[in-house]
Amino acid sequence: MAFKKYMQAHSTRIFAVLLTLLISWLAVTSDNHANLMQRIEYLLYDLRFNTLLPFTQREASNTSIVIVDIDERSLIEQGRFPWSRHKVATLVDNLGEAGAIVIAFDVVFSEQQVNPVDEMSRVLAQNMRQEMPSLDAIYEEVDADIALAESLKRYDTVLGFFFQDNEAYRNGLLPLPIHELDPEWKEKLVVTQRPGYTANVDILQKAASGGGFVTMFPDFDGIVRRSPLVIRYRDHLYPSLALSAAMRYLFIEDIKPEVAELGDVLTMTNLAVSEHPAPTDPRGFVTVPYQGRAFSYPYISATDVLNGKLEKGLLSDSIILVGTSAIGLADLRSTPMGPQYPGVEVHANILDALLNGGFPYKPDWSAGAVLFQLVVIAIFMIVVLPKLGAMSMLLSGIAIVSATFFFNGFVWIQGFDLPLAAALLLTVSLTALFIADGFIRESVSKRVLKSMFDQYVPPAHIEKMLADPDAYSFAGEHKLMTVLFSDIRSFTSISEKLSARELKLLLNTYFTPITKEIFDHQGTIDKYVGDMVMAFWGAPLDDENHRENAIKAALRMQQVTEQLKPMFIAQGLPEVNIGIGINTGFMNVGDMGSSFRRAYTVLGDAVNLGSRLESITKFYGVKILVGEETHDAVDGFVFRFVDRIVVKGKETAIRVYEPLGSNGDVSQDVLEEIAEYNSAYQQYVHQDWIGAKKAFAALQLAHPKVLYDVYLQRIDQLSKQTLPQDWDGTFIHTSK
Numbered sequence: 001m002a003f004k005k006y007m008q009a010h011s012t013r014i015f016a017v018l019l020t021l022l023i024s025w026l027a028v029t030s031d032n033h034a035n036l037m038q039r040i041e042y043l044l045y046d047l048r049f050n051t052l053l054p055f056t057q058r059e060a061s062n063t064s065i066v067i068v069d070i071d072e073r074s075l076i077e078q079g080r081f082p083w084s085r086h087k088v089a090t091l092v093d094n095l096g097e098a099g100a101i102v103i104a105f106d107v108v109f110s111e112q113q114v115n116p117v118d119e120m121s122r123v124l125a126q127n128m129r130q131e132m133p134s135l136d137a138i139y140e141e142v143d144a145d146i147a148l149a150e151s152l153k154r155y156d157t158v159l160g161f162f163f164q165d166n167e168a169y170r171n172g173l174l175p176l177p178i179h180e181l182d183p184e185w186k187e188k189l190v191v192t193q194r195p196g197y198t199a200n201v202d203i204l205q206k207a208a209s210g211g212g213f214v215t216m217f218p219d220f221d222g223i224v225r226r227s228p229l230v231i232r233y234r235d236h237l238y239p240s241l242a243l244s245a246a247m248r249y250l251f252i253e254d255i256k257p258e259v260a261e262l263g264d265v266l267t268m269t270n271l272a273v274s275e276h277p278a279p280t281d282p283r284g285f286v287t288v289p290y291q292g293r294a295f296s297y298p299y300i301s302a303t304d305v306l307n308g309k310l311e312k313g314l315l316s317d318s319i320i321l322v323g324t325s326a327i328g329l330a331d332l333r334s335t336p337m338g339p340q341y342p343g344v345e346v347h348a349n350i351l352d353a354l355l356n357g358g359f360p361y362k363p364d365w366s367a368g369a370v371l372f373q374l375v376v377i378a379i380f381m382i383v384v385l386p387k388l389g390a391m392s393m394l395l396s397g398i399a400i401v402s403a404t405f406f407f408n409g410f411v412w413i414q415g416f417d418l419p420l421a422a423a424l425l426l427t428v429s430l431t432a433l434f435i436a437d438g439f440i441r442e443s444v445s446k447r448v449l450k451s452m453f454d455q456y457v458p459p460a461h462i463e464k465m466l467a468d469p470d471a472y473s474f475a476g477e478h479k480l481m482t483v484l485f486s487d488i489r490s491f492t493s494i495s496e497k498l499s500a501r502e503l504k505l506l507l508n509t510y511f512t513p514i515t516k517e518i519f520d521h522q523g524t525i526d527k528y529v530g531d532m533v534m535a536f537w538g539a540p541l542d543d544e545n546h547r548e549n550a551i552k553a554a555l556r557m558q559q560v561t562e563q564l565k566p567m568f569i570a571q572g573l574p575e576v577n578i579g580i581g582i583n584t585g586f587m588n589v590g591d592m593g594s595s596f597r598r599a600y601t602v603l604g605d606a607v608n609l610g611s612r613l614e615s616i617t618k619f620y621g622v623k624i625l626v627g628e629e630t631h632d633a634v635d636g637f638v639f640r641f642v643d644r645i646v647v648k649g650k651e652t653a654i655r656v657y658e659p660l661g662s663n664g665d666v667s668q669d670v671l672e673e674i675a676e677y678n679s680a681y682q683q684y685v686h687q688d689w690i691g692a693k694k695a696f697a698a699l700q701l702a703h704p705k706v707l708y709d710v711y712l713q714r715i716d717q718l719s720k721q722t723l724p725q726d727w728d729g730t731f732i733h734t735s736k
Helices: 002-009 011-032 036-051 072-078 085-097 116-127 136-142 144-154 183-188 202-207 241-249 302-306 343-356 366-387 390-413 421-453 459-467 491-496 500-520 546-570 605-615 668-685 689-702 706-718
Strands: 064-069 100-105 156-164 196-198 210-213 226-228 230-233 236-239 258-262 265-270 285-287 299-301 318-323 332-335 338-342 477-488 524-529 532-537 578-593 598-603 624-627 637-646 654-662
Touching: 011 036, 011 366, 011 421, 036 390, 036 421, 064 302, 064 343, 072 302, 085 100, 085 144, 085 302, 100 241, 144 202, 156 202, 156 241, 183 265, 210 236, 210 241, 236 241, 241 318, 241 343, 299 302, 318 343, 332 343, 338 343, 366 390, 366 421, 390 421, 477 491, 477 500, 477 546, 477 605, 500 524, 500 532, 500 546, 524 598, 532 546, 546 578, 546 624, 546 654, 578 605, 605 624, 637 668, 668 689, 668 706, 689 706
Parallel strands: 064 299, 064 318, 100 156, 100 318, 156 210, 578 624
Antiparallel strands: 156 196, 226 285, 230 236, 258 265, 332 338, 477 532, 477 578, 524 532, 578 598, 624 654, 637 654
C-alpha cells in the first residue's frame, strides 16, 4: 500500500528518470543507428555549423588552393564532357606553365580513348584489298592517352578514382598505397574497407605522381558531413584525393595513421601530414571543415585555362583541383552549406584543413561529457521544475536550452564537436512532461476543488480557487475563523405535522435563500443536518472580515425568513422562525472523514460554542447570539448585551450579545431601550434587586421580550439567596 502511494505521488518524477535513461541510451548508441536522435543531431549540427561559421573560419594561409572548374561555360565553348585527352593534356600543360605545384583531378579516366590510328587501320583493313600502308609512324603522335600521360609526367599530378561496394568492380589501375598494413594491423584495424574500385587506365595512372579516391560517403539523410581520409583495400591503405594532394605538396611518400587499442581492435585516431592534427573517428573519417558556402575558394573556368588566358606564374605555389560545378555532370553534393555544393570543393575544404589545421574533433570523452550533462540537467529539472508554475517551467526550459546552445557553441569554436541533440531533447521532453503534468494535476485539482466546494462555497470563491488551485490545501489547518449555526425553532413539532412532500417543499424553499445569503457574504456551507445549517468564514479562502460577513449574513437570514412567512402561509405551510449562533475562535479546518466519505469541515471548542449559542437563543428569546470574540473585534453594528454565561460542558464564562443591525439602521427608540436595559443590568449585577426588578418590569411593560422576563425570574430567585461576594452575574446553563 505504501509503495503504491509512493508510486502515485512520484509517478511523474519516476517517468522523468526513465525518460532520461532512454535518451541517454539513444545518445550513446545513436552513431550506429539512423534513429530520431541521430536525425535531430544532424539538423542541429547543420544549424550550428552555419550559425557559428563566422567564428570558425580559418585565417588566410600562404597555401593557395584554386579550383579549375569545368563549368557550364566550359561545356558550351569546349563541347560536352568527357573531353579529348589532348584537350585535358593542354589543360595540364597550361596549369603547369602558370606555376601550379600540384594538379589533382576530381575526374576519373577509367576508359581508354580510341586512337585515330587504330580506328583508321580497322576501317582500311575492312575496305582495302591490297596491302594496307603502315601508320605506326604517327601512332604515338595522335594517341590522346599518350599525350595526356606525357603532360601528367611533366608535373606533380594526382588522379582521382572510385572505390566500390561490389568486388566485381575492379577496373583500371590503382595508385600506389600510402601504407601497407602490419601483420597485427591486418587483423585488428577497423578502418573503412571496400572490395572493388573503378580506377584510371594504366598509362595515365602510371604517368601521374599519385592518386586518391573521390568516393563520397553521405550520411543517411544524403548530406556530406564527414569523409574518410583513407580506405582499406586488401592489406593496403589508400588516400583520399585531398590527402594524396597534400602529401604530394609536402613531399610525403608514406604515412602511418595513429591508432588506439580498444579491446581486441585498433581504431584510428589521427592522420596528420603537417604540424596540424587531423583527428579521425575510429573508421578514419574526418569532419569536413567547410569554410563557407559554395564557391568560397578561388574558381577559374577550365575554358579560360584552355584558351591560354592564364599568365605565366599566376598560379605559383598553388594546388589545383580540377572538378566541375556543372549540373549535368552530377557532382553537386548536399552539404550543411547547401544542397548544390560542388564535390570538388568538398575536397578543397579537407585539403585546406590538412595543410593548415581546423578539423572539428569529437574527443573520446564526448560520450562521458554528454552523459554528465544529461545527469545534471535531469537532476535539476526533476528536483526544481515540479515546484514551479507553468510559465516558470517554460522559462526554465528555455534558459537550459539557451545555456546548452551557448556551451556547445563555445566548445565547437574551440574545435570540439560535442553532440547537442540529447541534451536539448531531454530538456524539451522534461519541460513538456512537467508542464503537461502540471496542467493535468491542476485540472484534477480544479475538478476536486469544484466537486468538493461547488455546493458549499460562493461562486466567486470557486473562481478564485480555480484560478490558483495550488494555493488551497486540503490538509488540516489551525486558524482563526468564524462559525455560524442556524436552526428552525420547534422543527420537531413542525415536521410531525407535515407530509414528506410538504416537509421537503418547506426545507427546500427555506434553504435556498438562506444559502444564497451565506454565499453572498463570502461564507462556506459546512453541512445541512435536518433543519440545521452550519457555515463558516475564513476558509478555504482567507477572509479578514470573517466576523463582519458572518453577522451581516445572519441579519439577512433573519430578514429573508420574515419574507418567507407569507409564502409559507400561502402554500399551507407553517411559519418558520430561526435562531442563529455565531462564534469566533481558532478552529481546525480541512478535508476530514474516512476513506469512504470525506468532507471539508471545521472542528474545535470554538465550533462547539457556536452551536451552544444557537441552542440558547430560544432561552433568551433572541434571534441571534454572538460570542464576545466576535463582538469585541467588529465595528459598525448595534449590539445588545444579553448575558454573561457558562455553557454546559465549559467552565469559562463568556459574554454574549444580540446584533440588532448596522449603525444607522437601528432606530433611536431601540437605542434608548438598550441604554435602559444596560442600566437595569448593572443594578442586577450589583444586587440592587428592588431597583433592577423595577427597571426590568418597566422594560417588559414598554417592550415585551423574553429576555426581560428571564431577568425578572432570576431576580425573584436570586433575591432570596445569599450569593458569594465575588458574584458577577454569571449564569450557568445546565442544558444544551
